[in-house]
Amino acid sequence: xxxxxxxxxxxxxxxxxxxxxxxxxxxxxxxxxxxxxxxxxxxxxxxxxxxxxxxxxxxxxxxxxxxxxxxxxxxxxxxxxxxxxxxxxxxxxxxxxxxxxxxxxxxxxxxxxxxxxxxxxxxxxxxxxxxxxxxxxxxxxxxxxxxxxxxxxxxxxxxxxxxxxxxxxxxxxxxxxxxxxxxxxxxxxxxxxxxxxxxxxxxxxx
Numbered sequence: 505x506x507x508x509x510x511x512x513x514x515x516x517x518x519x520x521x522x523x524x525x526x527x528x529x530x531x532x533x534x535x536x537x538x539x540x541x542x543x544x545x546x547x548x549x550x551x552x553x554x555x556x557x558x559x560x561x562x563x564x565x566x567x568x569x570x571x572x573x574x575x576x577x578x579x580x581x582x583x584x585x586x587x588x589x590x591x592x593x594x595x596x597x598x599x600x601x602x603x604x605x606x607x608x609x610x611x612x613x614x615x616x617x618x619x620x621x622x623x624x625x626x627x628x629x630x631x632x633x634x635x636x637x638x639x640x641x642x643x644x645x646x647x648x649x650x651x652x653x654x655x656x657x658x659x660x661x662x663x664x665x666x667x668x669x670x671x672x673x674x675x676x677x678x679x680x681x682x683x684x685x686x687x688x689x690x691x692x693x694x695x696x697x698x699x700x701x702x703x704x705x706x707x708x709x710x
Contacts, residue, residue: 531610
């Protein structure tokens, strides 16, 4: 798998602040509607300084998407690695998907809204490197869920089915929430998490 080495985060580096400001802007206003200069203003730097860290707004977007995919994978592994019971592992994985900060909610919204960006190659080498790494992480995340189901089927906890199709269905249900969920909405995320957790268990173990 392609691994992108993160730049050294020295005390004067603005990279983390730029990513945070971009997540806020892209998540709240939308990527297309956000001016690159607005991100610079939020960080308190000139627009030309942005190009020291990201060669384009799209390069920044692809970086956000890759980092979110890596975070999602890491959380899945952390949540499931000690769960011996397949049903509990499934429940833990779903709960972990929704155990997120407001910033992470925005990151996942951005990711789901721009998945199509990962399908076509980029002319810029840096953008292409981020795209390829993110696309590979998508495959890793999909494999995470499929392997969880395969293990449960092998142990007799889940009925034998097409694990790849079932895993894609479960993951699709989980991530679809980020397209419409808003923290200011009437339904708390904890309630949504409980609902989706139950639905996934019924889908897989029923």
